[in-house]
Amino acid sequence: MPSAYEQLAARIRRREATVAVVGLGYVGLPLATAFSEAGFPVIGLDRDARRLQLLRAGRSYVSDLSHQTIRAFIKRPTTVITDRPASLRRADAVIVCVPTPLLKTREPDLSYVVGAMRAVARAARPPALVVLESTTYPGTTDGVVRATIEEAGHRLDAQVFLAFSPERIDPGNSRFATRNIPKLVGGVTPRATRLAAQLYGQVLDRVIAVSSSRVAETAKLLENTFRLVNIGLANEFALLCRALDIDVWEVIEAASTKPFGFMPFYPGPGIGGHCIPSDPIYLSWRARAAGAEARLIDLAAQINTSMPQYVVHRVGEALNARGRAVKGASLLVVGVAYKRDTNDTRESPALEIMEVLARKGAAVSYHDPLVPVITVCGARRRSRALTPSVIRAADCVVIVTDHSAIDYRRLGREAAMILDTRNVMRRAGRVRAAVERL
Numbered sequence: 001m002p003s004a005y006e007q008l009a010a011r012i013r014r015r016e017a018t019v020a021v022v023g024l025g026y027v028g029l030p031l032a033t034a035f036s037e038a039g040f041p042v043i044g045l046d047r048d049a050r051r052l053q054l055l056r057a058g059r060s061y062v063s064d065l066s067h068q069t070i071r072a073f074i075k076r077p078t079t080v081i082t083d084r085p086a087s088l089r090r091a092d093a094v095i096v097c098v099p100t101p102l103l104k105t106r107e108p109d110l111s112y113v114v115g116a117m118r119a120v121a122r123a124a125r126p127p128a129l130v131v132l133e134s135t136t137y138p139g140t141t142d143g144v145v146r147a148t149i150e151e152a153g154h155r156l157d158a159q160v161f162l163a164f165s166p167e168r169i170d171p172g173n174s175r176f177a178t179r180n181i182p183k184l185v186g187g188v189t190p191r192a193t194r195l196a197a198q199l200y201g202q203v204l205d206r207v208i209a210v211s212s213s214r215v216a217e218t219a220k221l222l223e224n225t226f227r228l229v230n231i232g233l234a235n236e237f238a239l240l241c242r243a244l245d246i247d248v249w250e251v252i253e254a255a256s257t258k259p260f261g262f263m264p265f266y267p268g269p270g271i272g273g274h275c276i277p278s279d280p281i282y283l284s285w286r287a288r289a290a291g292a293e294a295r296l297i298d299l300a301a302q303i304n305t306s307m308p309q310y311v312v313h314r315v316g317e318a319l320n321a322r323g324r325a326v327k328g329a330s331l332l333v334v335g336v337a338y339k340r341d342t343n344d345t346r347e348s349p350a351l352e353i354m355e356v357l358a359r360k361g362a363a364v365s366y367h368d369p370l371v372p373v374i375t376v377c378g379a380r381r382r383s384r385a386l387t388p389s390v391i392r393a394a395d396c397v398v399i400v401t402d403h404s405a406i407d408y409r410r411l412g413r414e415a416a417m418i419l420d421t422r423n424v425m426r427r428a429g430r431v432r433a434a435v436e437r438l
Ligand SMILES: NC(=O)c1ccc[n+]([C@@H]2O[C@H](COP(=O)([O-])OP(=O)(O)OC[C@H]3O[C@@H](n4cnc5c(N)ncnc54)[C@H](O)[C@@H]3O)[C@@H](O)[C@H]2O)c1
Pocket: 022, 023, 024, 025, 026, 027, 028, 045, 046, 047, 048, 051, 097, 098, 099, 100, 112, 115, 116, 119, 133, 134, 135, 136, 167, 168, 169, 170, 171, 274, 275
């Protein structure tokens, strides 16, 4: 009689294992479609009724996934889309991709992870592999997640195999997507590592096994902290260069000619999304609890979170130079997603910039080809079409997100004044507008 481990390994190898993905968001949905395309039966579980409705209608809500991919996914007879956690009982492998936000107190909010893991533990029929993908602090998988599984009566490494595998997806990146981004896996036990590596190895080009779930968790946090700190450095350089009357963009371009030991990062209106603003805080929180201090993380976070206010200040300066006040000015924000070519507005600096400017008495409208509606100061606003009359009506156009689909030449031709926080107007050719850069 083969052991539970051997049975599971054989089912994965033959692609007979049913893979459940809990949380069909920016991370979970591409993963679920990738497993389905590779021939695995897939259960997609989410509790967001609106998202499930869109999926059932064959519509994608993740900008990197086409409607066609979703239609093919839901049409396969091997796909189940559900909001019923009990459906997980048929799963051989469960991958959990639920949010890991911060509480108002800026402490980790693991309630989604714990809630999802409780549901998994209740429904699981061993043998089963359970993988956490949500970014979290070191020790989550072999701590609170392991305890949740064991409390439900499962024996770890005999019935349930537990691992962590960080998600590295880069929304809006057309070169790297789920399949060709190398994937780290670290199990709570060596056999869990092997099973998880085997599972991902069926659908991804490259899988790297590390010695533990803690190493995998911490590697992800190093990656995101690296970005946070370097963006903070670029933002600090932008402020320093302005004080010294030097063009920071040219400085970065010049430094980038060094073929080793330098990697360009750029200043911007602030950081957003679900990862960079919060993940490093998970690490600094955990470090503090262990008596260590993450000074660079806290400082970089401080610099980055001050950037939206700095953009507001620069709008005020630009208007003032033309004898105008923010109060009563007509402002057009271009791009409100937190990142180029995505429709994700979570933690987007554009929202803070618009709120503060509106509170100061400006009439603020926006254009974003990927975000048709947003809520600012409690009111819903619709994206305006980028027509010559809309552009001309603005006292200042503020470019916050540099989507590739935006017609920057037209902006440069029609606008009176532009505050460009992304240095995207450099590619717009001859412009009539007065352009201020960050
Ligand atoms: N978005 C990214 O670019 C990215 C990149 C790398 C890592 N991550 C990490 O991946 C995780 C997920 O991020 P995301 O952007 O996909 O989030 P998301 O909010 O887009 O998706 C999460 C989904 O989980 C669902 N959910 C929550 N609790 C549930 C439960 N108990 N049962 C079923 N469904 C549940 C929500 O309804 C939602 O649809 C986070 O930890 C994030 O830090 C995100």
